Amino acid sequence: MTLDPVNTDRYQVRRLVVHLARLAVFVSIIGLIHLQYASSSARVTAIADLSVDQVVSLFPAAASLAGVASDDGRMAVSDADGKSLGYVVQTSPESDHIIGFSGPTNVLIGFDDLDRVVGISILSSEDTRDHLLEVERNEQFMSSLDGKSRDEIGRVGVVDAVSGATLTSLAIQESIIHRLGGEVGSLRFPTPLSLDDVKVLFPNADHIEPNAVHAAVWFVNSGGDRIGQVLRTSPAADNVVGYQGPTDTLIGLDRDGAVVGIAIGKSYDNEPYVGYVREDSYFRSTFDEMKLQQLAEADLYEMRVEGVSGATMTSMAVADGVVEAAKKHREKVELEASRPKRRSGFQISVHDIGTMIVIVAAIVIGSTSLRANKRVRIVFQLMLIVYLGLIAGNLVSQAMIAGWAKHGVPLQMAPGLTMLVIAAFACPLFSKRNIYCSHLCPHGAVQQLIKGRIRYQVKLGHSVSKLLMLLPGLLLLWCLVVTMAALPFSLVDIEPFDAYVFRIAGWATIAVFVVGIIASLFVPMAYCRFGCPTGRLLDYLRFNARSDRWTVRDWVALGYLGLAIWLSTGH
Known part of the structure; x- marks a missing residue:
């Protein structure tokens, strides 16, 4: 029999359109969850709203907060x-x-x-x-x-x-x-530098910008070129007190790092003493042409630095503050250079590598004749249970999907788990195989190993089976409502997957695990068929021969999307 090319092309186009529509529904729901969380201002408690009771565990004698x-x-x-x-x-x-x-x-x-x-x-x-x-x-x-x-x-x-x-x-x-x-800001001099402040040292300056690494340093630009930088003595020298209080001093440095002068900013010291220091150009040129390293090692006694007549304590406090700020800035630069690198970029642990190896193995076995080899299948199922489940604890769940939908994918923190999720969703979307449920899920592997192990098997009637098949979809609905409405329920309680990390598993999770395994002894793959919302979601997204048909499941999915839109409006 010869296939009609025109009908075949129409079928392929129709199947692609319907499949993309399903994907669009899923992506839209994920997007709404993310937007719902991003627009919620209630999720972050302002520190000003803290109560004394919340800090008593850290300060038992606490009686009041600012x-x-x-x-x-x-x-x-x-x-x-x-x-x-x-x-x-x-x-x-x-x-x-x-x-x-x-x-x-x-x-x-x-x-x-x-x-x-x-x-x-x-x-x-x-x-x-x-x-x-x-x-x-x-x-x-x-x-x-x-x-x-x-x-x-x-x-x-x-x-x-x-x-x-x-x-x-x-x-x-x-x-x-x-x-x-980040560096702690000054409580005494919290106001950022202004261009006018800096022009005392760099008259041609037309733009200043803070150093992203060192909060006390500001870059100075003129005509688009960097002409120097300014180091504030605050907060490093906030505890250097003159006659009555500290003084914020600006240290100007040229492009080579040499001092071009100092400028007196805000001060808690007495007038007219501060004014005398501002007006004394000789004193303000004390550190000119010194490099920052020299300034940090300066000994004011050996340099024979003399204070400003009539304002000795104030001026010497300024000089001490300049040296102290240079010293602390040097220490921070050295600390930054020696500090061990924290997590950045794509870093992979041993478990991440192991998980990726398991993913590749599952795709190879699921896509080749190896899946029919009983010995290979049993060995691999045991590896899934022991390594992916009990050791790595990497399983795809509704709690994880909802969390990632709200906050984003933690690729840097969990590259192995991220790759597992990508494999779980990408394989059904672009092939006819649900690789995760059949070859990657440790809980599915347990059910496959115990299938038919006891003689007595329960054969469910068609009506009972159809009724039980509604449960995963209802659980998906519950997950959507809990997530969108921010209800105080934990989604880990409706699935058995946390039981594999038994040290942390709650009783609800353990109960779902035990009931699901017992049921699977009598009804093959009972949990996968009648209890798993994650498996139902992956199966819905699976690209198959009937993807050209808009079915009841698609109308239900549209209903879920409508509910998500309604909940996102604040109802």
């Missing part, structure tokens, strides 16, 4: 007598882009008055509940930064992750390091 947070996000903590105990900062929103298994975590960090960590606590988290609880129960992890200064936190890099909650604990570490990685 009414307003400082410019750099600090909230001062005091005891009942008004004595300062230290301050707290939170990682959100600066570190919200760092996600763990399924979302970011807002961490409260307490510091004493010497800028050393007294402890950390979890304020809120979008990550999976069981992973977060495992981290909070790990005292070694939660106290790993105690007693460390900000600079020491930057030097220690990433400490040991919590077993069973690796992505969550790594993300928390990264969030803290990122939040504390």
Whole structure:
């Protein structure tokens, strides 16, 4: 029989159009979830809204908090007598882009008055509940930064992750390091430099910009060319006091790093003493032509630096502040050069490599005659259960999909798991094979191994089967509602996958796991057929011979999209 080329072409076009429509529905729902989260202002608690109860775990004697947070996000903590105990900062929103298994975590960090960590606590988290609880129960992890200064936190890099909650604990570490990685702004001189401030040292300057790495340094430009830079003595010298208070001084450096002069900025010292220093050009030329390294090592006594007549204490405090700022800036530059590199770019762990090897093996076995080899199939299924499930804990779940839809894909934190998800969704989209469900899911492998192992098998009637087949779709609907409406329910409870990381699994997850396995002993692949929302989603996206037909499932998917649109409007 000869096929009609025209009808064949129409079939192929129709199948492609319908398949792309299904994909568009799925992508639209994911996009709506992301936009819903991005537009929500309720997910981040402003530090100004903190209560005393939330900081008592870090400061047991805490009785009050400052009414307003400082410019750099600090909230001062005091005891009942008004004595300062230290301050707290939170990682959100600066570190919200760092996600763990399924979302970011807002961490409260307490510091004493010497800028050393007294402890950390979890304020809120979008990550999976069981992973977060495992981290909070790990005292070694939660106290790993105690007693460390900000600079020491930057030097220690990433400490040991919590077993069973690796992505969550790594993300928390990264969030803290990122939040504390920048320099602390000055509380005494919080106002940024203006062009007029800099023109005292560089009259031709027409543009200034802050150094992204060192907050006390500003670049100076003229006509599009960089002509020098300015180093502020604040906050490095905020504790260098003259007659009555500190002075913010600007150190001008040319393109070769040599001092072109100093300028006196705002001061807490007394007038007219500050004015005398501003007007004394001889004193202000004290450090001219010195390189920053020389300035950092300067000995004012050996240099025979004399203060300004009538303002000795103020002027000598200015000179001390210049040397102190140069010294601290040099230390920071050296620290930056010696600091171990934190996670950046695409970094791969042993488990990531192992996961990728398993993915390649699954695609090869699923696409060739090897899938019919019983011995190969059993060995590979055991490897999936032991390695991908129990050791790596890499399984695709609704909790993970919802979390990634809200916050983005954590490619840097979890490249192996990311590749697994790509394989799970790409194979059904571009082929007729659902590789994940048949050859990559550890839970599916368990059911395949136990299939038919007992004599007594339950044969379900057609009506019962059709009724049970509705359950995965209803669970997908529940996942959509919980995610879009931000309901206080954990999606890990409706699937068995966290049970493979048994150290963190909750009772609901374990119950789903046990019931699903017992059911699969009597009804082949019972959980995959009648209980798995993730498998149903992947099967819906699978490109198959009947992809040219718009079915009831497609109308249901459109209904889900309509519901997502309705929920996104705030209903």
